[in-house]
Amino acid sequence: MLIKNLTKKYGEVQAVRNLNLDIGEKEFFILLGPSGCGKSTALLCIAGLLRPDSGEIWFDNKLVTNPQHGVYLPPQQREVAMVFQDYALYPHMTVFKNIAFPLEVRGVNPAKIPGMVKATADLLGISQLLNRKPKQLSGGQRQRVALGRAIVRQPKIFLMDEPLANLDAKLRVYMRVELKKLHQKLGTTTVYVTHDQVEAMSLGDRVAVLKDGILQQVAAPTELYDAPKNTFVAGFIGSPPMNMLNGKLVRKGGKLEIDLGVATFELPYWAQEKLKQMQTSEVVLGFRPEDIGVIGKYQENAIEAKVEMFESIGREIHSHLTAGDYPIVVVTTSAEDVKVGQSVWVVLNEEKIHVFDGKTGELLA
Amino acid sequence: MITVRSTRILLYVVLVLFVVAFVMPFWADITTSLKTNVDVITTVPVVPPLSPTLEPWAIAFKTMGQPLLNSLTFTIFATIFSCLIGSINGYALSKIRFRGSNMLFLFFSIGIFIPYQTVLIPLVLTMSRLGLFNTVWALILAHTVYGIPMCTLLFRNFYKDIPESLTMAAKTDGAGTLKIYQSILLPLSALPFVVSGVFQFTSIWNDYLFGLILAQGIGAQPASVALANLKGTTTASWNVLMAGAIWYALPLVIVYLVLGKYLMKGYMAGAVKG
Numbered sequence: 101m102l103i104k105n106l107t108k109k110y111g112e113v114q115a116v117r118n119l120n121l122d123i124g125e126k127e128f129f130i131l132l133g134p135s136g137c138g139k140s141t142a143l144l145c146i147a148g149l150l151r152p153d154s155g156e157i158w159f160d161n162k163l164v165t166n167p168q169h170g171v172y173l174p175p176q177q178r179e180v181a182m183v184f185q186d187y188a189l190y191p192h193m194t195v196f197k198n199i200a201f202p203l204e205v206r207g208v209n210p211a212k213i214p215g216m217v218k219a220t221a222d223l224l225g226i227s228q229l230l231n232r233k234p235k236q237l238s239g240g241q242r243q244r245v246a247l248g249r250a251i252v253r254q255p256k257i258f259l260m261d262e263p264l265a266n267l268d269a270k271l272r273v274y275m276r277v278e279l280k281k282l283h284q285k286l287g288t289t290t291v292y293v294t295h296d297q298v299e300a301m302s303l304g305d306r307v308a309v310l311k312d313g314i315l316q317q318v319a320a321p322t323e324l325y326d327a328p329k330n331t332f333v334a335g336f337i338g339s340p341p342m343n344m345l346n347g348k349l350v351r352k353g354g355k356l357e358i359d360l361g362v363a364t365f366e367l368p369y370w371a372q373e374k375l376k377q378m379q380t381s382e383v384v385l386g387f388r389p390e391d392i393g394v395i396g397k398y399q400e401n402a403i404e405a406k407v408e409m410f411e412s413i414g415r416e417i418h419s420h421l422t423a424g425d426y427p428i429v430v431v432t433t434s435a436e437d438v439k440v441g442q443s444v445w446v447v448l449n450e451e452k453i454h455v456f457d458g459k460t461g462e463l464l465a
Numbered sequence: 466m467i468t469v470r471s472t473r474i475l476l477y478v479v480l481v482l483f484v485v486a487f488v489m490p491f492w493a494d495i496t497t498s499l500k501t502n503v504d505v506i507t508t509v510p511v512v513p514p515l516s517p518t519l520e521p522w523a524i525a526f527k528t529m530g531q532p533l534l535n536s537l538t539f540t541i542f543a544t545i546f547s548c549l550i551g552s553i554n555g556y557a558l559s560k561i562r563f564r565g566s567n568m569l570f571l572f573f574s575i576g577i578f579i580p581y582q583t584v585l586i587p588l589v590l591t592m593s594r595l596g597l598f599n600t601v602w603a604l605i606l607a608h609t610v611y612g613i614p615m616c617t618l619l620f621r622n623f624y625k626d627i628p629e630s631l632t633m634a635a636k637t638d639g640a641g642t643l644k645i646y647q648s649i650l651l652p653l654s655a656l657p658f659v660v661s662g663v664f665q666f667t668s669i670w671n672d673y674l675f676g677l678i679l680a681q682g683i684g685a686q687p688a689s690v691a692l693a694n695l696k697g698t699t700t701a702s703w704n705v706l707m708a709g710a711i712w713y714a715l716p717l718v719i720v721y722l723v724l725g726k727y728l729m730k731g732y733m734a735g736a737v738k739g
Contacts, residue, residue, distance in 0.1 A: 144633075147633075147637055148636075148637075149633050149636060149637070174636075175633075175636040175637045176636060176637075176639045176640065176641060178637075180637060181637060181638075182633070182634065182637040184630040184633070184634060185630070186628060186630050188628065188630035188631050188633065188634035190631065190634075190635075190648075190649055191653065192652045192653055201635075201638055201640075201648070202638035202639055205638055205639040205640045205644060205648075206639045249634075249638065253638075253639075259637075
């Protein structure tokens with residue numbers, strides 16, 4: 101599937117701006133972003149439920165949307181199935197009828213329908229629920245029925261709009277695994293919209309991060325985590341988020357340093373190489389909470405900080421520090437020998453720091 | 466404690482007085498309808514009949530039988546037609562996006578406020594040109610058209626509350642515009658059908674003006690007009706008149722008894738959803 105220069109406006113607001121995506125066959129593709137970033141709008145355009153203002157959408161080699169040339173294939177004729185956040189089950193129909201509905205509408209031989217519904221229900225483990233009405237089902241069961249209705253007619257593409265958002269935390273994790281397994285079994289191209297970065301990272305083959313209708317970065321989850329293209333992606337992916345300290349890039353004795361106000365940090369050699377053409381300018385130093393060591397006494401190139409508090413998550417400990425005005429979060433697996441109020445020094449893993457432009461937020465090194 | 470109880474008692478006293486005031490006419494209606502001509506003259510209306518008789522009921526039915534049938538015919542048909550059309554309009558105005566849909570809805574809403582009197586002359590002209598004057602069909606047509614705005618409003622507001630994801634899901638499932646209406650929205654519309662059905666039935670059944678103007682012959686005369694004619698020009702047989710009133714009220718009472726429960730539900734649903 102190919103999306104070219106897709107733009108959709110609501111009045112004056114541009115929900116999606118010039119979106120370009122190339123989604124591979126059998127790929128589990130995620131559209132990730134905060135609410136109002138245009139990810140659902142993009143999905144509805146792919147489904148044909150919304151008409152974009154401009155741009156093109158291609159399925160395989162077939163043009164399905166192009167407003168300039170008046171091309172618009174209605175959703176009924178697109179080989180897509182959609183799963184909605186509120187499941188959108190037909191309340192007056194039994195589970196069987198719900199799953200059978202797309203088959204009946206599409207004129208599948210009525211003799212074949214019960215078998216197909218049964219097979220789908222078996223696959224999702226809801227065979228015993230076929231005679232119930234949606235309101236007699238739990239959230240997780242409704243979710244499965246909604247999936248069943250999408251799967252049963254074997255569409256070319258699955259579109260999922262925050263399908264797990266209405267489930268409680270435990271069930272959400274469980275269904276996430278189920279979804280992944282299902283995708284491995286069926287191998288259907290899936291476009292999945294979510295605001296939950298954990299969901300995105302664990303499910304997606306590739307993730308597209310959107311903000312204010314603009315695509316920020318498309319990459320595999322690990323790349324997104326290790327090499328964010330800008331401060332937005334860096335701050336959005338990961339929990340707790342990346343620590344980001346504003347500073348000034350200065351040249352001292354032929355070496356580049358970042359003046360953070362409370363401390364100066366000398367950049368490692370690889371970063372020096374990348375930034376050697378740069379003039380003095382505003383930059384942001386970023387580092388993940390797990391790429392930090394905390395020590396009790398001064399060391400060269402360490403940043404002094406004060407311990408504010410500890411959070412124990414069980415498996416790991418989040419230490420909240422402050423360096424001047426900047427909060428720094430450190431994630432460790434074992435308790436450090438430090439107390440609240442104590443001064444410590446933060447040592448960065450020099451291989452894993454990021455330097456962003458202070459104005460544009462773009463990655464510099 | 467004492468003050469609470471005494472206000473309670475006061476409240477009930479007032480309520481009982483209201484009940485008496487409201488029930489009195491119905492009571493007088495029933496007692497009078499069961500009286501002979503002599504009893505009507507010799508007793509006060511609220512006093513039970515001295516020698517009860519069903520004769521006034523029989524006499525009233527003799528003149529009102531055909532008009533009652535006429536009224537039932539056009540009321541039922543016009544109710545069904547206006548509800549169906551209102552439902553389809555409501556679907557189009559709430560779930561199908563098209564330019565000017567809000568404007569169109571506004572125009573429909575204005576229809577609710579057009580008084581009967583203003584359209585009488587064009588109505589009579591239209592019906593006679595259509596060759597429907599003095600037939601039940603004239604009343605069916607007039608009441609259907611007059612009911613469409615109200616029904617459209619009711620259904621449109623009801624459908625507005627049905628999540629859009631439902632129609633979106635049906636679209637991606639492959640259902641077209643008509644199929645979505647028929648398979649998804651229509652089966653979910655029991656409540657608005659009851660509410661607008663009862664509303665339409667009541668107002669069409671109670672209509673006097675259209676009936677008087679459009680259907681003068683006995684073949685199409687509505688019960689409301691026939692009831693008024695029972696009064697006679699020189700004498701008033703109160704017992705027959707009261708019996709006629711009961712015959713006339715009966716269908717409405719039945720409708721409310723059967724559908725009242727759902728009606729309350731419908732009003733409540735609307736109230737809660739705002």
